[in-house]
Amino acid sequence: MDRQCPGTEIFNTKSEKLQHMITGAHSIIYSKDPEADREFFRDILKFPYADVGSGWLIFGLPPSEVAIHPSTENSIHEFFLICDDIQVFVKQMSDSKIPYMKISELPWGLLTYITLPGGGRLGVYEAKHEKPAQTLKS
Numbered sequence: 001m002d003r004q005c006p007g008t009e010i011f012n013t014k015s016e017k018l019q020h021m022i023t024g025a026h027s028i029i030y031s032k033d034p035e036a037d038r039e040f041f042r043d044i045l046k047f048p049y050a051d052v053g054s055g056w057l058i059f060g061l062p063p064s065e066v067a068i069h070p071s072t073e074n075s076i077h078e079f080f081l082i083c084d085d086i087q088v089f090v091k092q093m094s095d096s097k098i099p100y101m102k103i104s105e106l107p108w109g110l111l112t113y114i115t116l117p118g119g120g121r122l123g124v125y126e127a128k129h130e131k132p133a134q135t136l137k138s
Helices: 034-044 086-095
Strands: 049-051 057-059 080-083 104-106 109-115 121-127
Touching (some): 086 121
Parallel strands (some): 080 121
Antiparallel strands (some): 049 057, 109 121
16 A cells, blocks of 8 residues: 555555545543633634534644653543744733743753643643644545
């Protein structure tokens, strides 16, 4: 088989198009105050969303990536947002009265954590690493 781009359409030797199995990812953030956190994603981050009923919002995400890290345990997952300029991001959070932690410089990027209105913590970083190619919608 000949692959175009990792994670996109797959072609066999006869150039017949085969459908890729994975078409997206669905992340879940658990919250003690989901309404407040949904308002944050809608009004502060301005993510596009679908209202699937009763105010239950599902948000569209910008291009994303997944990394596999070594661990002594399985089923541990983390969710981070990525920005192009962490300084601009924390200023916007400060202007919106969203608490954030001091920026840490790490080998792979500049990292902060914000406190969501519901009380949860969410990591946001400016990547220093190369960004992977994005899969294309088929």
